[in-house]
Structure formats: structure tokens, C-alpha cells
Amino acid sequence: MNKSQGNEFDYIIVGGGSAGCVLANRLTENGKFTVCLLEAGSDNNSMLVKTPGAFSAFMFLKKFNWSFDAKPRKDIRNGDPLFVPRGRGLGGSSATNAMLYIRGQKQDYDHWAELGNDGWSFDDILPYFKKSETNSRGESELHGGDGPLQVTDRPAFYEISKRYIEASQQAGFKVTDDFNGSDQEGVGYYQCTIKDGKRCSAAHAYLLPVLSRPNLTVLTHAQVSKVLLKDKQAYGVDVYVKGAKRTLTATKEVILSGGSIASPQLLMLSGIGDKSELTQHGIDCVHELKGVGKNLREHVDACVLVKSKKTDGFTLSVTGLLKMVPDAMKYLTGKKGKLANSILEAGGFIKSNDNENRPDIQLHMLPLLYDDNGRDLKLLSQHGFSCHVCVLRPESTGTVSLKSARYQDAPEIDFNLFSDKEGKDKTVLINGMRQLRKILTAPALAQHYENEVHPGNAFETDEQIFAKAKERIGTVFHPVGTCKMGNDEMAVVDNQLKVHGIDKLRVIDASIMPTLTSGNTNAPTMAIAEKIADMMLTH
Numbered sequence: 001m002n003k004s005q006g007n008e009f010d011y012i013i014v015g016g017g018s019a020g021c022v023l024a025n026r027l028t029e030n031g032k033f034t035v036c037l038l039e040a041g042s043d044n045n046s047m048l049v050k051t052p053g054a055f056s057a058f059m060f061l062k063k064f065n066w067s068f069d070a071k072p073r074k075d076i077r078n079g080d081p082l083f084v085p086r087g088r089g090l091g092g093s094s095a096t097n098a099m100l101y102i103r104g105q106k107q108d109y110d111h112w113a114e115l116g117n118d119g120w121s122f123d124d125i126l127p128y129f130k131k132s133e134t135n136s137r138g139e140s141e142l143h144g145g146d147g148p149l150q151v152t153d154r155p156a157f158y159e160i161s162k163r164y165i166e167a168s169q170q171a172g173f174k175v176t177d178d179f180n181g182s183d184q185e186g187v188g189y190y191q192c193t194i195k196d197g198k199r200c201s202a203a204h205a206y207l208l209p210v211l212s213r214p215n216l217t218v219l220t221h222a223q224v225s226k227v228l229l230k231d232k233q234a235y236g237v238d239v240y241v242k243g244a245k246r247t248l249t250a251t252k253e254v255i256l257s258g259g260s261i262a263s264p265q266l267l268m269l270s271g272i273g274d275k276s277e278l279t280q281h282g283i284d285c286v287h288e289l290k291g292v293g294k295n296l297r298e299h300v301d302a303c304v305l306v307k308s309k310k311t312d313g314f315t316l317s318v319t320g321l322l323k324m325v326p327d328a329m330k331y332l333t334g335k336k337g338k339l340a341n342s343i344l345e346a347g348g349f350i351k352s353n354d355n356e357n358r359p360d361i362q363l364h365m366l367p368l369l370y371d372d373n374g375r376d377l378k379l380l381s382q383h384g385f386s387c388h389v390c391v392l393r394p395e396s397t398g399t400v401s402l403k404s405a406r407y408q409d410a411p412e413i414d415f416n417l418f419s420d421k422e423g424k425d426k427t428v429l430i431n432g433m434r435q436l437r438k439i440l441t442a443p444a445l446a447q448h449y450e451n452e453v454h455p456g457n458a459f460e461t462d463e464q465i466f467a468k469a470k471e472r473i474g475t476v477f478h479p480v481g482t483c484k485m486g487n488d489e490m491a492v493v494d495n496q497l498k499v500h501g502i503d504k505l506r507v508i509d510a511s512i513m514p515t516l517t518s519g520n521t522n523a524p525t526m527a528i529a530e531k532i533a534d535m536m537l538t539h
Ligand SMILES: Cc1cc2nc3c(=O)[nH]c(=O)nc-3n(C[C@H](O)[C@H](O)[C@H](O)COP(=O)(O)OP(=O)(O)OC[C@H]3O[C@@H](n4cnc5c(N)ncnc54)[C@H](O)[C@@H]3O)c2cc1C
Pocket: 014, 015, 016, 017, 018, 019, 020, 038, 039, 040, 041, 085, 086, 087, 088, 089, 090, 091, 092, 093, 094, 096, 097, 098, 099, 100, 101, 102, 222, 223, 224, 225, 257, 258, 259, 260, 262, 266, 476, 477, 478, 479, 509, 510, 511, 520, 521, 522, 523, 525
């Protein structure tokens, strides 16, 4: 993995995550350019990463995860910090994520174009979703048939998933078999980035198959500390490879693909950001861009936890683990069974009220009692299921800012949840929880539903529901927007993802999204990288 061709390359890519792996593949494809991909974490060659059912089991291991904590806020989780998992190692967050394949809604991208980002409408980006995808259902007008990312239908193992979908229909919600079809709305089973019982991370899809290309160098355990700039032009990076400092130069471009937390941090450490903030940490401001680290957007998420009359879900108990033994055997011998699946089987996209013209809520259903990213072990040992409601297009924005000028120190992450002036995020969330309760009390779930563990059936008014929801509020691990694309004074990159005011420097990852897409963010990030790689090679 650690082959190296000297210190000079055409392109240097910082971060081997969802975007970085796509770029490393595409920019080396025609053989004309040398590329060095620098990844702070390991090669991620671990059974834990490969096994879909291990999702969440290794969430807290620093080897695979940066495991940040957000700035605590008194009214959120009673003052406990929100956990911010971010994948570390080849594949980045796609190596630790829940593998749900979702693109979002057409209007999300059309909105980016309306904001002045020419070339970013849905029709512009659709070819890149298709280019990246092999859908197990075959090629169609909307789906790809021979891309590197493997998207498959999953067998449903948990009865509660089936009942949840039936109950949704009884409660008046549509059922769909394709959240990425012409209309996202509906409840159903998720398609996942899993192939032959193994996780298909961005590394598995794009990077590992091309590692032998002579023009591609991949360095792992290589943490970049800053981008080197001269006369407002990027010419290389300082990087610590297994702790030893090296300086690498890029003749064409440096590309930041460190994700929504690390990319703005690296820009600031390199002297690009809000001058007053940089000065505070003793960093010379090379170029002032006030928007770096601002506009942090995240899918805020509340859960309804339900105690089950049945015992067919997953529990972290001696009997629960014993029940998994046959599945472990099936997995070890043939990559089949529950461990070959994401535990998130069912969910959907619904409207929080009848006046909405498109879904503004996403539902995730887990066949276990799950809160605090699995850290609430007492809850996990009981029988039940967890129904999550997330606000698809939150208006609150937060920040990623420096805690110090040291690259080793985590930045400060402040989601600033529910800070939007109109209070829309709160309203959508409460209405979404009410919609969910309609599903939970539909006849198809009667044999499972015993009572609400959280918020609790007694909590009925908006204020009661909201107060309880905040005690267990979470996010869906989709931070975006901290290096947003645009033309206004808070924009960091232009529509070619070039950093405003700096030559030979781009940011290509989830941080460039000006607003959140309506759904999980892995596929959109990879499509963004596909699109820019194509632009770089053809212009
Ligand atoms: C727990 C979890 C569950 C999720 N579930 C889903 C899901 O089911 N479906 C979905 O679509 N999306 C999901 N997501 C979100 C999705 O995976 C991310 O939006 C996407 O992977 C982001 O891609 P990225 O390229 O922006 O960043 P990442 O994939 O996070 O890549 C950034 C890479 O840069 C590296 N890096 C950072 N700093 C440095 C540095 N200084 N030097 C060198 N390397 C550095 C990191 O180690 C990392 O490998 C989930 C995310 C998480 C964390």
C-alpha cells in the first residue's frame, strides 16, 4: 500500500474517503497523470470493515473512526456532547457507514443550480450517479449498470421490517420499491452498497481494483498538516507519514477530500479562512475566506423507542448473542445471513404534513433498542425496535472552527441545532414524530408494539414531545456545507470546486454541498467526485 514515487506528483489528494477514492481512480485512468492519495488512517483491511452486520460494532474504535465529540449544549441530550463518527482509513466514512444507497431528490440539485452553481442541476449530475453505479436490478433510465459501486437489494431478515412497511401503508403512506426512482416518496426496503455479502466501500469499489496502476501512489498513516501556498497558489502539502514529516509537491493541483470536518480545518491551518479566527490561533492569514467552516448542516434526528411484545429483534444479551451464532456460521461459511446485511432494513421518505409537496422527513427503522450510537447497553439488552425521524432539509447551520493551530487537535464542531429563526426544524421534527406514531399504532404492528419507551405515550403536546425528543436527539452522520460551493461572500469554492482566490487548490467532498441532499450522503459525495473528475479530464 505504501509504494512511493518520490515527492512530486501531478495531483495530490488529501483523504482516501468516498470522494478521494473516486478521484484517485478516475484521475489515474488514462495513464497521463501521476496521483498521490494521502490517507491519515490505515488500509482498513479488516473483517470488521468488510462485514456489513458489524456496522456500529466498531464505531468507537479510533483505528477506524475519528470519533469526534461536538460542542455540548445544555438543551441537547441533557448537556452530553453529540458523537460525531467520521471514518478513518481507506474508504473513509463509506467504510464505517450503514451502506444505505440514497441519492436525494431532484429538487436538491436543482436548488444548487438556482443558487448560481451552473452545471449542478439534477439533470447535470444524474449521469454521474449512473456512471458510479451497478444496480443489481440492471441498467435503466435512472440507474447505472456497470459502475464500480455495487448497489443491491437485500433480503429482509427481521419480521418487524415487514410489519413496519405494512403498518405504514395502513397509516396512509405510500409504499415504494425504489427510493432513487422518479419519485422518492414512500416507505420500503433500502438498497445497500453491499456485494456478495461484503461492504462495498468507496475503497472496495474504486481504489483497491486499481492499486497496481504505476501512476498511482497511496500512502496510508499519512496525515496532512497543511497545504503549502505561495503567491496564492497551492504547490504541495506537509504530511506526517507514520509520524515522520515529508513535503510533497503537486505540479497540477492539491485536492482536499478530507470530508466536512477535516477539509475546513486544513484550509484554516493553511491560512485560508476568517482572518480574525486565524489570528486568534497565531496563524497568518494568506487569504481571507469568511465562509470556511461555516454553514455546517446536518440531519437532525429524533427517535421513538418501542418496547416489543415479541423477542425476534436483536438484543445485546447472552440469549441475543447466542441467537446470532447460526448467523455467524452462515456468514463465515458463505457470506450469507444477517451479518451480510445492514441492520437497517426498512425506512422511507414521507411528508411531515399534507401541505408539503415532497418528503421532508426520512425514516430509519432498526430492529433493536438503539440510542447513543449503541452506548446505552441497558436499552440494547431489552426487546424492542427504534424508529428514527430525521429532518431532511434542516435550516439551522453550525460551524467547524479551530481549537488550536495544531493539526493533531480535533476542531470544534458546533451543530447549533434548532437555531433557525423560524423554528422550522423543530416543527418538522415534531410533525414527523406524530406521523411516525400513526405508523406505530397501525394494526400491522399490534403484535409487536407494547409501549413507547421514549418519548413515552404520556407525552402528547408539541412542547412535551420536543422536550423529550431533545433528551435523545442525534444526527444521521451527514455533515456537509463547511466549504460550500457558490458565489456569495460565504462561499468557499466555485462551481468547479476550486477554492475562491487560490490557484491549483480544490475541495472535493461532502463539505462543498451548499445545502443538504434529502437523504444519506455517500452516493451524492461520490457522484460529485465523479462529475469533477470528468470536468478535470475533459477541460
Ligand atoms: C456512521 C456513519 C453512517 C453513515 N451511514 C450512511 C449511509 O448508510 N448511507 C450514506 O449514503 N451515507 C452514510 N453516511 C455518510 C457518508 O458515509 C458520508 O457522507 C461520506 O462518506 C462522506 O464522504 P467524504 O469523502 O466527504 O468524507 P470521508 O468519506 O469521511 O473521507 C475523508 C477521509 O479523509 C481522511 N482524512 C481526514 N483528515 C485527513 C488528513 N489531515 N490527512 C489525510 N487524510 C485525512 C479521513 O481519514 C477519511 O478517510 C454515514 C456516515 C457515518 C460516519
